[in-house]
Amino acid sequence: MSADALKTEPPKTADTFLKGLWRDNPVFVMLLGMCPVLAVTNSAINALAMGLATTFVLFMSSTIVSLVRNFIPKQVRIASFILVIATFVTVTDYALQAISLDVHKALGAFISLIVVNCMILGRSEAFASKNNVGRSMLDALGMGLGFTLACLSLGVVREILGTGTLFDVPIFGPSFEPWVIMVLPGGAFFVLGGWLLLFNWMRERKEARA
Amino acid sequence: MNTGSPLQIFLDACLINNFVLAMFLGICPFLGVSSKVETATRMGAAVTFVMLIASTCAFGIHIALETINAPYLHLISYIVVIASTVQLVEMFIKKFSPALFRALGIFLPLITTNCAILGVALFQTSRQYDFVQSLAFALGAGAGFTLALLMMAGLRERLELSDVSSVVKGAALTLMIAGVLSLAFSGFAGMGG
Numbered sequence: 001m002s003a004d005a006l007k008t009e010p011p012k013t014a015d016t017f018l019k020g021l022w023r024d025n026p027v028f029v030m031l032l033g034m035c036p037v038l039a040v041t042n043s044a045i046n047a048l049a050m051g052l053a054t055t056f057v058l059f060m061s062s063t064i065v066s067l068v069r070n071f072i073p074k075q076v077r078i079a080s081f082i083l084v085i086a087t088f089v090t091v092t093d094y095a096l097q098a099i100s101l102d103v104h105k106a107l108g109a110f111i112s113l114i115v116v117n118c119m120i121l122g123r124s125e126a127f128a129s130k131n132n133v134g135r136s137m138l139d140a141l142g143m144g145l146g147f148t149l150a151c152l153s154l155g156v157v158r159e160i161l162g163t164g165t166l167f168d169v170p171i172f173g174p175s176f177e178p179w180v181i182m183v184l185p186g187g188a189f190f191v192l193g194g195w196l197l198l199f200n201w202m203r204e205r206k207e208a209r210a
Numbered sequence: 211m212n213t214g215s216p217l218q219i220f221l222d223a224c225l226i227n228n229f230v231l232a233m234f235l236g237i238c239p240f241l242g243v244s245s246k247v248e249t250a251t252r253m254g255a256a257v258t259f260v261m262l263i264a265s266t267c268a269f270g271i272h273i274a275l276e277t278i279n280a281p282y283l284h285l286i287s288y289i290v291v292i293a294s295t296v297q298l299v300e301m302f303i304k305k306f307s308p309a310l311f312r313a314l315g316i317f318l319p320l321i322t323t324n325c326a327i328l329g330v331a332l333f334q335t336s337r338q339y340d341f342v343q344s345l346a347f348a349l350g351a352g353a354g355f356t357l358a359l360l361m362m363a364g365l366r367e368r369l370e371l372s373d374v375s376s377v378v379k380g381a382a383l384t385l386m387i388a389g390v391l392s393l394a395f396s397g398f399a400g401m402g403g
Contacts, residue, residue: 031241031381035325039234078319079293086286094282109332112285116325118238184396185232189389196382204377 016135020142026119027150027192028199033119037151038188040110044167047155049103051148053092053111055141058120060088062128062140069129081124082115089115119147157191158182216346219339223350226399229326230358231392236326240359241384249313250363251356256303256314258352260295260321261330265348267291268331269341288331289322296322326355361391 026032036054041047061084072080093111097104104111114120123143128136159165162182164172181187214222229235236257243253271287300318304311311318321327330351334344365387374383 032238034237034241035234038237078322079290082289082293082322083286086289090282090285093285109329109336112332113235113325113328115285115289116322116328118320121322181393184393185234186389186393186396188234189385189392193382193385193389196380196385197378200377200380200382 013135013138017138017142020139020144020146021149022146024143025146025150026122026143027147028195030119030122032122033117033147034192036110036113036117037147037154038185038192040107041151041154041158041188041191042162042183043106043159044152044155046103046106047151048148049096049100050107050110051144051151053096053107054114054117054120054147055144057085057088057092057114057117058123058144058147059137059140061085061120062123062136063133065124065128066131066133066136072129077129078121078125081121081129085120085124086115119143153195154188154191157194158187162187214343216342219343220346220350220353223347224354224357225395228354228358228395228398229329229351230355231388231395233329235329236324236355238320239324240355240362240388241381243314244359244362244384245366246313247360247363247367249310250359252310253314254352254356254359256299256318257321257324257326257355258349260292260299261327261348261352261355262345263295264288264292264327265330265334265344267295268334269344272335284335285332288328292327292331293322326351358391362388 020026024030027034027037033054036050040050061081064084065081068080089112092114093104096107096111123140127139131139156166159167160171161179163178164170164176179187182191223229227233230237230240239253239257243249268288268291271291272284275281275283275287296319299321300311303314303318330348334347339347362384366384369383369387378386
């Protein structure tokens, strides 16, 4: 069955959640929210922190937006969504500072920049402002986890190849020569490009077989 | 107070720490509207313009928030200013160039969520630039963004004509090219130090 055929059916509850993880993955399929994915994934722990922080903001703002969706005039909706998002990002910023100062320092300005993650505004506009609270929460959770998954898949590859460790645990012997390019900006583009290549290839093969 | 000369700051934001290729700010429009050189030029100009205004406003807001001692309001007030500026630019373009308005499409309102612009406001605050330095920074960031966008658009126009495997086509190839460009820009590292 093609993706279009699926869209015309009334979406099921489980599907609302699961589509964000794989079929409509915000990073790999919709290419949204790329900046943090590329910028802070030089180690797995940073990638995980970024993913979870974004998931939290996405979840909270989707909930609020969905709750007030009928009170917001259409003309000012984008501005209102941004305000809601900015509030939760400020909360996350201060919370993360209290939880782990190291991670906060490593992520730097990219915590504040969650505000402008197009994925969050995109979900508010495309989903939360049109659906009820329960489904918006599910959708946000699915999308958030899909985003975290994408961050991790970049972070893990870049950390293993770039420094020879995973979550700061060395996994190769001392003779391992790190691939410096993986922690440089260029490496981020290459790894993400590589993942997309892999997915393209898998999709082509599936279509060829069908 | 930061002591870099405006020219240094301009070069730093434009080349050495290019916003798109070294700091990963503004990737979405970089991948989205870089298929034609002409659209890319105008997108770059629009972004640079919004950056300059946002930077000026952010400078004022920062002083105001310092006086009333409310640092937690920074982010919220910055984003409101940026959102209103974008709205203004959008109305302006719609009125004076409907064709451009259509070409930019969804990416015009999305300038609001262009991290490069909020990035300019946030970095100039954290690096404590004075007014002239802030303007140089915004101009450099805008120029850097436009440069990266133009290079990408030029490459992609050529790519249209080349014969590549269908597996590679699309975003994957664009990202690989961006990686190569980014490597080239790492060559600027340490310049002007």
